[in-house]
Amino acid sequence: MSPWIAPPTPTWVGELDRHATVEPLVVDQRFGAARLLVTSGGTPVGVVELPLLEGRASVAALRHALETQLGDAPDPAAPPAAFDPVTVVVATRGRPDSVARCARALLAGDHPDITVLVVDNDPVDDRTAEAVRLIDDPRLRYVREARRGASVGRNRGLQEATTEIVAFTDDDTEPDRAWAVRIAGAFAADPEVTCVSGPVLAARLATAEELAADGALAWNKGFERRRFSLAEPPADSPIFPFSPGLFGIGANLAVRADVARGVGGFDEALGPGSPTHGGEDCEFLVRLVLAGHVLAYEPSAWVRHHHRPGPDALRAQLRGYAVGLGAFLTKIALDRRARAAAFRRLPAAVARLRHISAREGGAGDGMPTGSGRDRLRGLASGPLAYLRGRRAARRAGGRVPPLVADPPPAPSGSRPLALVG
Numbered sequence: 001m002s003p004w005i006a007p008p009t010p011t012w013v014g015e016l017d018r019h020a021t022v023e024p025l026v027v028d029q030r031f032g033a034a035r036l037l038v039t040s041g042g043t044p045v046g047v048v049e050l051p052l053l054e055g056r057a058s059v060a061a062l063r064h065a066l067e068t069q070l071g072d073a074p075d076p077a078a079p080p081a082a083f084d085p086v087t088v089v090v091a092t093r094g095r096p097d098s099v100a101r102c103a104r105a106l107l108a109g110d111h112p113d114i115t116v117l118v119v120d121n122d123p124v125d126d127r128t129a130e131a132v133r134l135i136d137d138p139r140l141r142y143v144r145e146a147r148r149g150a151s152v153g154r155n156r157g158l159q160e161a162t163t164e165i166v167a168f169t170d171d172d173t174e175p176d177r178a179w180a181v182r183i184a185g186a187f188a189a190d191p192e193v194t195c196v197s198g199p200v201l202a203a204r205l206a207t208a209e210e211l212a213a214d215g216a217l218a219w220n221k222g223f224e225r226r227r228f229s230l231a232e233p234p235a236d237s238p239i240f241p242f243s244p245g246l247f248g249i250g251a252n253l254a255v256r257a258d259v260a261r262g263v264g265g266f267d268e269a270l271g272p273g274s275p276t277h278g279g280e281d282c283e284f285l286v287r288l289v290l291a292g293h294v295l296a297y298e299p300s301a302w303v304r305h306h307h308r309p310g311p312d313a314l315r316a317q318l319r320g321y322a323v324g325l326g327a328f329l330t331k332i333a334l335d336r337r338a339r340a341a342a343f344r345r346l347p348a349a350v351a352r353l354r355h356i357s358a359r360e361g362g363a364g365d366g367m368p369t370g371s372g373r374d375r376l377r378g379l380a381s382g383p384l385a386y387l388r389g390r391r392a393a394r395r396a397g398g399r400v401p402p403l404v405a406d407p408p409p410a411p412s413g414s415r416p417l418a419l420v421g
Helices: 059-069 096-107 127-135 150-160 179-189 208-217 257-262 280-290 311-334 336-343 346-361 371-395
Strands: 011-017 033-040 043-051 086-092 114-121 140-145 165-170 173-175 193-197 200-202 226-228 253-256 294-297 303-305
Touching: 043 059, 086 096, 086 150, 086 179, 096 114, 096 127, 096 165, 096 173, 114 127, 114 150, 127 140, 140 150, 150 165, 150 257, 150 280, 165 173, 165 179, 165 257, 179 193, 179 253, 193 280, 208 311, 253 257, 253 280, 280 294, 280 311, 311 336, 311 371
Parallel strands: 011 033, 086 114, 086 165, 114 140, 193 294, 200 303
Antiparallel strands: 033 043, 165 253, 173 303, 193 253, 226 294
């Protein structure tokens, strides 16, 4: 929040083309502030925030916000665009209205060759199947998966997909119209790239809990194009490549299907619907980097996410993420090839956890009471949760790929390549 907006203030969320004619902003009077994604030619430049008076902001106020908060920020390069076929996998369970909203947003997009797979995990009724049927679009498919878990659902979607590019988003998102076009364009622009992620922005900031979630989760990784690989370690991440959240999150993610299958897909011991509640996207992305693949962050490929609006849902979400983080760290500690490299980064990792704690502590009045204690308890329960999740996944015949795959036998006389420094 900008310093002159007193949180928690219901905040209207919208977009503004910096080169379009600026018009007065008039929205519902309950909103005391506005957050605008400023774009240029379809690519985000940044975000501006400004107070509203009875739901209104004048042209002068909008221009002042643009000048003071963005200044002379240059226009970004033209966003990538391509129309290679894309399959989008949306794993869901028991949220028919939410997944229908997501599917409609995807189908209303600009990509002419898109397939949307709704994977219904361990459904308790036919409401999701009926919601998909009512949309009545041949590009939309319903897949029933008997086992529970987001990782299980994503792996089922990966199995069902026939396109080279497979994208993943969550059932509580609304991707931008150009999302799939930008995803395909990022792959086409750089043949070395095997995975693309992008910003996850708030869809609503009308309640104290939504505002707190937005501040605590920090899912928007900025608006600068980035490239990640072992050969190009980023200077701003001393714990790379064991960097949870640096590369993006599962709500906005796309892969080359053959690469994703080659590394074993998503770890079914991790993620929502498993004892660990989360961590599956962090682990998958780190595993890709450790396998030598190149990841790209494309700021023009963004999605809007509907945060949990109530205190109980937010508390459960934050605790689940803490358990997932603890489980992810446990998997690193159990991997003999990654363990030594990870332990050398332990001081930086502790500093990172302190940063996360400080960020959550400053997220506003909507943060649940005792969230700091919940986070510590969640982290502490991560190891046991991972062991339980791994055992359950293996018993069900699910996928639990190693974080670092054993290399093929080296020729006689050669020396193995070090994992990371």
